[in-house]
Amino acid sequence: MTPRPLTLITDNWYDIRDLSNLSGKIEELIRDANGPHWAVWVVSALLGAIGIVAFIGGVAIINIWIERRVVGRMQSRLGPNRLGPFGLLQPLADAIKLMQKEVLQPKAADGLVFSIAPIAFTVPGIVIMAVLPWGRNMSLARLDVGILFILAMSSLGALAVFTGGYGSNNKYALFGAMRVIAMLVTYEIPSVLALLGLVLFSGTMDLADMVLFQEKFWIPLVLVQPLPFLIYFISSSAELNRTPADLAEAESEIAGGYHVEYSGMKFGLFYAAELINAVAISAIIATVFLGGWWFYKLDELVPGWMIFIGKIYAVYFLFVWTRGTLPRFRIDQLLAFAWKWMTPMAFANIIVVAAEVLIWDETGASAGLVLPLYIAFNMLFAGVLIVAWVRFMGPRFSRFPDRLRYFDRIDVPSLPAMRAPAPAAAAPKSGSGAPARSASEGGGDLRGGRLVGGPRP
Amino acid sequence: MITDTGIVIAFYVIGASTVVSALMVAAVRNLIHAVLFLVITFTGVAGIYIVLSADFVAMAQVLIYAGAISVLLVFAVMLTPTGDRRNAETSFQAPALVLAGLLLAVVVFVIYDTDWRIASRGQFTTTASSLGRAFFSPYVVPFEVASVLLVAAMVGAIILTQDEDEEAGHAA
Amino acid sequence: MLPEVLLATVPLEHVLILGAILFAIGLYLALSKRNAIGVLMGIELMLNAVNVTLLAFSRYVVSPRPLDGQVFAIFVITVAAGEAAVALALAVAIYRHRETVNIDEIDVLRW
């Protein structure tokens, strides 16, 4: 895909508020020097690629530290703090350690597949970065079908995970691989539907145009589309294998899942790619929901890419937060959640959005009137939909568990040999429906609980 | 007419790698490897689409073929027992080879023998929105039929893979 | 400037030949593979080859509605997706009944 011609910026090239000034300057120089016409493309592509790879390298290094520090704070401990100021050099030490380690490969592993998987896992996350608008004129490849590209690329990552899990010839790894496949098939649908609502509303699939839409109407789309934000956030955390849905690695169940056999830098690639993918998804959310490089008038003072990175890390913090807080779902619960909850909600949302777009187009009302109404309605709609779904489709356990029973006296049954002729003391042994309540008479105090005995049906 | 140097290079590189990986699909002995090579082929074909300036179709290709159909294939392969995961040929191998070769020869002959009405048109600038318009004005009936087809396929797939015991239970 | 080689164009014939090669490989796969899934892979490859051809015509050939080829390609992809789902469901169903996906052995309808 050829990128669109870069708009020449009249600003000075050293104006770092917009890095496209630099590439524009270089383009100009090449034109002036009568260079070959394709050199412009090569140079600008190289510049953008170098910038993105540098950013990703920094991300892979620094995000380990960020994640460990933030989670450390959440877990009432300090996190890495020994190596360098605030432990900032810790990721470097980790990386050096990983590089030094021997790369083991199981004897029965499928060699080619085993080796390709970490690389194939890393590529999509990096490629996604190319279509993101980093500033008003800063996107390496401005695709008309940017959102479709993102969805296509993020679906490739799961196949790489499957490849690694299958190639390892390990049962745990195969479990992880199959779980990834099942989750991909399931979570692709709500995430596509969630983004479809946004595409409908903004009328474009171009990410740069979506940011411009949000700039034009002075509103981050998350306000207009709260439900897709939730759906996309949850389903992308499933695609990213992060903790509420990290079934593919599930350390406590399948001991690391698909990368259980990887060591050394191959494991390092998996680890780095997870961080890169997390940042890529955060960047997507920051672009389409939070307005990318635009933030009211701030983008005239601060370089757009700085605002964008700030938003990326705000979303990334949400990911770290959920990871540090929530336990994991079971695979059937996770899949059921996608099919029974998120997919119908996403469909309902699309219908609502389509109606809203139609109303807006037909009436031609001004944005200042329509958008606040839509915000209010959509927030209300999302809340009502979620609450109603919880009511009707919620899990079968009671919202709050049965209170325990409390006994402060236990009558001990005498042994048969010692038993008096008239066995007065009731045995604490119980039938299936009636657990012991021998102590409940007398001083037995049943504090504020329903006395419903026996196993639940 | 595609004349841009980079695109010309890209076409031949992508085309060669696509053909090679398609050949590997036929050649490798392990069905999973065949599926993985097929994914590379699909991605390569998507690259060809981009060269032909059909960006929307290319992305749909990656999303549907490389993302979804290959996953379905993987699923199906994993559902078959380990012994059946070979990529062997039937006794029709030689006739199939001859037939495919003959077909290729005939098609290539026809390609060179036909006088195509080639336009001197540049690349398409944007396809997504015009495709969308095409779907909703001249092609609205096929579009709806396609959606019906997909629903039918979905229902059919569900019915085919449903457990019969379960089915009986529902009927009863 | 560039050497002459790099100024070459991609003729329509080359794109069509690429499509033909892919189609031939797909045909070979579909006819010769023993595993039902292998056959299905061949069919998908053939559909892809057809799409390449369609898009090539859409790109090169004069037409009042130049995007028709792409529209048709998208319909082909749609049908291919449905077909893949149904065919894989069939493969699973056949495996469930006959405990094989070897198409040499699926021959109850032979006579």
Add this chain to the structure above:
Amino acid sequence: MPIKSEPVEVNIGPQHPSTHGVFRMVAMIDGERITDVKMIVGYLHRSMEKLAEERTYTQNIPFTDRMDYLAAMTSNLGYCLSVEKLAGIDVPERAQVLRVIFAELQRIASHCMATGAFINDCGAWQTPVMYTFRDREKVLDLFEMTCGARITTNYMRIGGVAFDVPDEFLPALDMLINDDLPFRFEEYDQLLVGNEIILMRARDVGVVSPEMAINASLSGPMLRSAGIAWDLRKADPYSGYDQYTFEIPVGYNGDSYDRMVIRIEEMKQSLRIIRQAVHILPGGPHKTEVPLAIRPPAGEAYSRVESPKGEVGFYVVSDGGAAPYRWHVRAPSLINLSVLKEMTVGQTIADAIVTLGSIDINVGEVDR
């Protein structure tokens, strides 16, 4: 006709992040469902019961530390009670109360560990473990203050306790049980009890029916979760437990969730006991003087205490010599583990991990 699938034999353990040590569980797995479980124990077997026959009664106390190394105090206590019963040794009043204080502190420490590790097995990313360890550390600090050790305390002695508590102990304890831990337990209540994901993961997972619990001789939270009110501190009081007011929380369902809630409630009850014990802590000696090499009269004795894991019993047979003739330990971890197969078959692999976590085994005690 369902798709015929090949069951896979998966080794969960001995080196697995959630088997709490070197326990090994060979599971036949069909898809994600477990069809059969074989338990293999013994990787940590140190033949303590045999080694004890070569050592004096006092020398055997450290062995009990290393059985349930997460609840060393209660193991110490059970063993000392059995020898005291055998030799007819009286324990001073102060030592009795100190024993209760430390046993209940140990219960808090052990339940903290069990709860945190259980949520970790549910898949949380170390956060609950860090929270509960924070509180466990404070308890262990008190142990260190008193006897110099944190885990393998070796604190109880035949006839009393090894050392009297230092002067700074009681203020520190007072701060812990009145200012610190109550708020922490409230925090656990808010975070864990009623948490939707934990409910989804642990409700109706690893269910023990009351019959099964009694037939398999389960004890501790496992038994109480099944709805059977049984606690040795009430049923067979030792060390003066009958003079404290506290309650035994009992569940309804016998599932993993009930076990977790029961553990959290028991920690609160332990705080109650400690408060009363501090209140009545008398002066006097902390230990009856007994000879280092006790030679109890020939005979046998069995004494049991309610350890955090269940009923830990020590059976000592003396032939009149300086070493026990036979020493046997009823280890609650091993016996609670014996129903693992019944609890896990039919569940998914993820449920099995949760179930195992909710049993709260300690492989040091399982294998001895």
